[in-house]
Amino acid sequence: xxxxxxxxxRFESPVVPIAEFIVLEFFMRCGATILAMGVLLALGAxxxxxxxxxxxxxxxxxxxxRENLDLYERWAAYLGxxxxxxxxxxxxxxxxxxxxxLETGEHDFAWICSFPYAKYRDSxxxxxxxxxxxxxxxxxxxxxxxxxxxxxxxxGDLEGRVFAxxxxxxxxxxxxxxxxxxxxxxxxxxxxxxxxxxYSHTEAIEAVAERVADGAAVDSYVWExxxxxxxxxxxxxxxxxxxxxxxxxxxxxxxxxxAELRARMTEVLLTMDKNPEGRxxxxxxxxxxxxxxxxxxxxxxxLNLDRR
Amino acid sequence: MRxxxxxxxxxxxxxxxxxxxxxxxxxxxxxxxDRDRQHLREELxxxxxxxxxxxxxxxxxxxxxGDSWTLHxxxxxxxxGPDGARExxxxxxxxLDSEGRVLAHLYPALFxxxxxLLANDSPERPRLQAELAMRDSAVFDGQGFIxxxxxxxxxxxxxxxxxxxxxxxxxxxxxxxxxxxxxxxSIGIAMTGIVLGSIWSIRTLRPLRTLARSMEELGxxxxxxxxxxxxxxxxQLIVSFNRMADELEEKRKLARELAAxxxxxxxxxxxxxxxxxxxxxLAGMLNCLSTLRAKSNDPELVSRYLSMIEMGLKRIEALxxxxxxxxxxxxxxxxxDHSCLEDVxxxxxxxxxxxxxxxxxxxxxxxxxxxxRPRVQQILLNLLRNSIQAMPNGGHLWCRFWSDxxxxxxxxxxxxxxxxxxxxxxxxxxxxxxxxxGTGLGLWIVLRLVQTMDGRIEVNSMPGxxxxxxxxxxxxxxxxxxxx
Numbered sequence: 005x006x007x008x009x010x011x012x013x014r015f016e017s018p019v020v021p022i023a024e025f026i027v028l029e030f031f032m033r034c035g036a037t038i039l040a041m042g043v044l045l046a047l048g049a050x051x052x053x054x055x056x057x058x059x060x061x062x063x064x065x066x067x068x069x070r071e072n073l074d075l076y077e078r079w080a081a082y083l084g085x086x087x088x089x090x091x092x093x094x095x096x097x098x099x100x101x102x103x104x105x106l107e108t109g110e111h112d113f114a115w116i117c118s119f120p121y122a123k124y125r126d127s128x129x130x131x132x133x134x135x136x137x138x139x140x141x142x143x144x145x146x147x148x149x150x151x152x153x154x155x156x157x158x159x160g161d162l163e164g165r166v167f168a169x170x171x172x173x174x175x176x177x178x179x180x181x182x183x184x185x186x187x188x189x190x191x192x193x194x195x196x197x198x199x200x201x202x203y204s205h206t207e208a209i210e211a212v213a214e215r216v217a218d219g220a221a222v223d224s225y226v227w228e229x230x231x232x233x234x235x236x237x238x239x240x241x242x243x244x245x246x247x248x249x250x251x252x253x254x255x256x257x258x259x260x261x262x263a264e265l266r267a268r269m270t271e272v273l274l275t276m277d278k279n280p281e282g283r284x285x286x287x288x289x290x291x292x293x294x295x296x297x298x299x300x301x302x303x304x305x306x307l308n309l310d311r312r
Numbered sequence: 313m314r315x316x317x318x319x320x321x322x323x324x325x326x327x328x329x330x331x332x333x334x335x336x337x338x339x340x341x342x343x344x345x346d347r348d349r350q351h352l353r354e355e356l357x358x359x360x361x362x363x364x365x366x367x368x369x370x371x372x373x374x375x376x377x378g379d380s381w382t383l384h385x386x387x388x389x390x391x392x393g394p395d396g397a398r399e400x401x402x403x404x405x406x407x408l409d410s411e412g413r414v415l416a417h418l419y420p421a422l423f424x425x426x427x428x429l430l431a432n433d434s435p436e437r438p439r440l441q442a443e444l445a446m447r448d449s450a451v452f453d454g455q456g457f458i459x460x461x462x463x464x465x466x467x468x469x470x471x472x473x474x475x476x477x478x479x480x481x482x483x484x485x486x487x488x489x490x491x492x493x494x495x496x497x498s499i500g501i502a503m504t505g506i507v508l509g510s511i512w513s514i515r516t517l518r519p520l521r522t523l524a525r526s527m528e529e530l531g532x533x534x535x536x537x538x539x540x541x542x543x544x545x546x547x548q549l550i551v552s553f554n555r556m557a558d559e560l561e562e563k564r565k566l567a568r569e570l571a572a573x574x575x576x577x578x579x580x581x582x583x584x585x586x587x588x589x590x591x592x593x594l595a596g597m598l599n600c601l602s603t604l605r606a607k608s609n610d611p612e613l614v615s616r617y618l619s620m621i622e623m624g625l626k627r628i629e630a631l632x633x634x635x636x637x638x639x640x641x642x643x644x645x646x647x648x649d650h651s652c653l654e655d656v657x658x659x660x661x662x663x664x665x666x667x668x669x670x671x672x673x674x675x676x677x678x679x680x681x682x683x684x685r686p687r688v689q690q691i692l693l694n695l696l697r698n699s700i701q702a703m704p705n706g707g708h709l710w711c712r713f714w715s716d717x718x719x720x721x722x723x724x725x726x727x728x729x730x731x732x733x734x735x736x737x738x739x740x741x742x743x744x745x746x747x748x749x750g751t752g753l754g755l756w757i758v759l760r761l762v763q764t765m766d767g768r769i770e771v772n773s774m775p776g777x778x779x780x781x782x783x784x785x786x787x788x789x790x791x792x793x794x795x796x
Contacts, residue, residue, distance in 0.1 A: 166425045168381065198426035200380040207381065215421035216384045 059090035060265070063102040063114035065171075072288075079285050086272040087265065097203055099173040106130055106258055113269065115255045118144075119175035122251075122305035130256040133266070134273045134294035135301065138225050142252045142297055145224045146176035148184070148245035149212050156219065158245050160188050167196040168208045168217035177205060179308045180247045181221035206230065206237070213240035225252070229290050251301035255294070270296075322513035330505030334498040341494030349487045356401065356458050356478055357451045363390055363405075364460030364476045365449055371407060371474060372466040375415060380425050383407050383416035390476065391418065403457055403477040410470055412440055444473055456480055519546050523553055535561055582635075585743045589631055589751070593624030627749075634753040637690065641757070642764060644686035650677040650720075652685045653713065656692045663697075668706035676714040681787075683720065687761045688785070694754045695724045695781050701747065702728025702779065715787075719767075722783045730775040739771070758783075 062080070076093045084091040094111065096102035103120055105111040107129055114130075121132070135142040150156045156165075159181060170177025178201075182192040200217075202208045205226035211217040224246070231238040255273065257266045276282030277293035286293060367386050374382035387407065393399040407416040408429055417423035430437050447470075449462035457477050464472040519542070526538055537554045540547055600617040607613055657673050664671060692711070699709055707727035714721050731739060731746075738744045740759040745752035762769050767785035 166380075198378075198380065200378060202381045211381055211384070214384075214388075216381065216416075216425065218424075 059092045060084075060087070060113070060269075061105075061111045062091055062093050063105050063111040063116075064093050064095050065099050065102045065114075065116065075285070075288050079289075082281060082285060083269070083272060087268050089265075099171050103173075106256070109258060109260070111258065112261050112265070113255065113257050115253060117171075117173065117175055117253045118250050118302055118305045119179055119308070120173055121254050121256065122175075122302040123309060125299050125302065128259055130258055132254050132297070132299055133257045133270050134255045135297040136252050136255075136289075137292040137295055138252055138290070139228075140292060141249070142295060142301060143249040144176065144252050145249045146180035146221050146247035147224050147227050147243045148181065148219060148221055148247075149209065149227065149241045149243050150219045151212055151215055152240055152242045154218065156244055159184050159219065159221075160190075162219045163190070163195055164197045165218035166198045166200075166216070168211040168220035169199055169201050170205050170208050170220075170222065171201055171203050174205075174223075175250060175305055175308065176223045176247065177208060177221050179305075183308055184245075184247070209237050209241055213237045219244075223253075225290075232290065248304065250305050251297065254297075254302075322517045323510060326506055326509030326513050330502045330509055333505055334502035337501050338494055338498035341497065342491070345487060345490040345494060348490065349483065352483050352486070353458070353480065356480065356483060357453075357460075359401075360458045360460035360476055360478045361449060361451050361462075362460075363402075363478075364451075364462040364474050367405070367407065367474045367476070368449065368462035368464050371464045372471055375407070375409070375464055375471050376466065380416055384420065387416050387418050401478040401480075401482055403479045404475075405477070406473075406475045407464070408440075408444070408473045408475070410444060410472055412437075412444055412473075415472060443475070444470065446470075446473075456484070516546075519550060523550060526553065526557075530557055530560065533564070582742060586631065586635070589743055590628050593627050597621045597624040627751075630749075631751050631753070634751045634757065638753065638757045638760065641686050641690045642760060644684075646685045647682050648685045649679075650675070650681050650683050650713070652683070652689070653677075653692070656689050656696070657711070659693065660696045660700075664700055664709070665706075669700065669703060670708045672708070672710045674710070674712045676712070677720065678715055681715045681720060683785075684765060687765060688722070691758050691761050691783065692722065692724070694758050698754060699724060699726035699728055699779070702726055702730070707778070719784045719786050722785070723780065725778065725780040727778040730777055730779055731771070731773040732775055736771060736773060740769075 062083075064076070080091045080093050094105070096105065099117055099120055102111070102114050102116060103124075106114045106116075113133065124130075125132070138144060148159045150162075156162055167181070169181070172178055185192040185195050200211075202211055202220075205222045208217075208220040208222050209227060209230065212220045227238060227241075227243065257269070273294045274296065276286055367390070370386060371383060374380075374386075387405040390405050391399050391402055402418075405418045406414065406423070406429065409415050411428070412430065413428050414423045414425055416425065423429060430440055434440075443461050444463075446461065446463050447465075449460065452459045452461065454477075457479050460474075460476045460478075462474045463470045464474060519538075522538060523546075526536055529536070535557050537557065538550045540550050540554070542550075597620070600621050604614060604617050653675060661671060696709070696711070703709070703726055709727075710723070710725040712723040712725075735744075735746065740755050741752075742756040743752035744756075759769065762783055762785070765785050767783055770782040770784075771779070772782070773779040
């Protein structure tokens with residue numbers, strides 16, 4: 005979900021290589037990515053000369069704010085100064101793609117979705133680095149939204165309508181609405197007349213605002229963020245249903261990366277709220293701070309795996 | 313037409329030429345507007361084609377993937393005009409699947425995804441069906457729009473259809489504006505042409521109007537030579553006019569002199585006639601006197617000769633009286649209503665013996681018909697007395713008067729002895745008479761009086777059966793305007 009500016013989707017090849025990335029699927033849900041951390045400093049002086057000061061790549065997915073590239077650049081610069089290595093946020097269209105980059109080692113860090121995390125947390129490919137705190141808790145939920153002029157009251161009213169999913173690996177944008185239908189004892193594959201993926205929570209909101217879709221399921225953090233920062237889109241929508249809460253999309257590190265850099269990046273993230281500049285960035289991201297959390301935070305996401 | 317033909321030539325020429333120029337301007341302007349319109353329409357057709365093709369070319373992949381959101385964004389992108397403003401001509405854009413169901417629509421709220429664009433019984437359905445089967449892109453002209461239609465193809469198979477509709481309203485509005493401009497311009501040209509042309513032609517033709525006025529005045533006998541201030545055709549015309557006016561004046565002078573001469577001659581003839589008429593009785597009377605002087609003691613002869621002398625003197629008296637009447641009446645001028653003719657009736661009625669002569673008076677003149685009383689009365693009295701004398705054994709005498717639009721008609725008819733055919737040509741000569749006691753001046757006076765009023769006389773006579781005089785006199789107003 006959160007992520008920096010997104011490439012204009014229409015110019016991008018929409019075809020995603022699928023087969024090879026099954027392993028990575030769990031990441032996708034989160035959407036946000038992160039950056040890499042500085043590695044160099046963590047190494048001892050003796051090693052310093054041996055390690056090239058290459059940039060750290062931090063994967064981001066389905067972005068919060070496509071218009072806010074500037075914020076992510078400043079955040080990357082902040083992280084880069086703290087870990088003494090250039091940090092680069094890399095936007096990926098799909099969660100799957102971001103997960104693959106993490107696995108191949110192209111990305112050192114990523115801000116992923118809760119669902120890929122829960123799905124693949126036992127695979128040892130990556131580890132939980134930090135969890136954002138949003139409105140006091142490291143939690144978020146799925147919003148079922150419809151156009152503000154429509155009279156639907158629950159997702160059950162949307163039968164035979166057009167529904168916009170975010171990403172097949174999105175917890176709040178795909179898994180949750182489907183299990184909601186399952187709870188209603190309806191088959192999510194035939195419940196709607198037509199469904200499509202927008203690969204971005206913002207665009208899912210847009211699809212509802214423009215009435216391309218009758219309803220959509222979106223990340224509560226993204227909807228609230230836009231509603232406060234730029235209510236143009238959200239003003240045309242309304243939230244008719246909210247899911248239970250889930251662990252907020254986490255920031256993860258690649259398991260086989262340099263330990264020093266990992267530790268340093270973790271430290272920088274966890275202490276961002278102690279630093280005036282870091283606090284300002286957090287405020288812009290509408291987050292309180294980053295914390296550590298046990299992976300059990302995502303247990304109920306894991307449950308969705310079985311319910312979907 | 314009458315109104316048109318009465319307009320000034322100067323104005324008509326200017327109007328006609330200005331209208332011709334304005335019409336040509338309007339025609340050229342119209343042709344240019346039309347050409348522009350064709351050109352713009354062609355451009356719009358090209359645009360519709362390109363937009364439709366651009367979507368159709370990139371659509372297969374998202375279409376196969378069922379990615380309605382990408383398809384929608386492709387259509388939405390079409391709405392973005394060159395400067396980031398909304399493309400003004402785009403009416404709508406649609407992507408349909410091969411069954412005619414909506415995959416993306418610029419107005420998704422009205423045309424939801426997944427539903428057929430048209431109902432099965434829609435009258436446009438056959439056309440859509442044909443479009444879905446099209447293998448190539450095409451552009452159609454519609455009422456107020458131009459529509460590009462392009463199949464979405466992959467592997468030679470029709471996956472769907474893109475339709476992009478561009479509005480021609482802006483084009484039509486521009487065309488209408490241009491037409492209005494051309495019309496206003498043409499009207500402006502016409503108005504300016506008429507105003508400037510009128511000023512120019514009024515200035516140019518002013519001498520012609522002066523000339524026309526002078527000619528009219530010339531008709532009334534007033535002559536002003538015109539100043540010659542130019543050398544063109546009009547100047548030559550003025551020179552000719554002046555020459556003509558001079559010659560006319562010469563002629564008039566000549567005519568006046570001739571008339572004066574004629575008067576002198578006529579007077580001479582009258583004088584000679586008078587001398588002759590007086591001389592005849594004089595000679596007889598002188599003879600009588602010398603006989604009387606020689607035989608004054610013959611009472612019978614004295615009495616006979618005295619009465620002969622008396623007769624001669626009376627004849628001279630009558631002659632003088634008639635001449636005086638003529639002189640008096642000829643210059644008299646008193647225009648009054650025709651009721652004064654009743655005096656003539658009373659006078660004549662008193663002179664005839666009703667037992668012998670039947671007198672019929674029919675005055676059908678209208679109220680308001682006016683006459684020159686002294687002249688007309690004298691004419692009628694002379695003619696009536698002639699008629700009475702022509703009927704010594706009685707008969708019928710008619711007086712009939714009437715009028716029409718142009719003239720008054722006086723008709724006197726009798727059943728008297730009539731006029732011999734060989735005499736008819738001479739009856740108006742002075743001193744011609746068929747009566748021993750007549751002076752021969754009565755009809756001569758009638759003729760002169762009728763001529764002074766621009767009238768004419770008809771005579772119709774059969775010896776032994778009667779005579780009819782009919783006199784036509786133009787209406788008085790004309791007489792009144794004649795110079796005395």
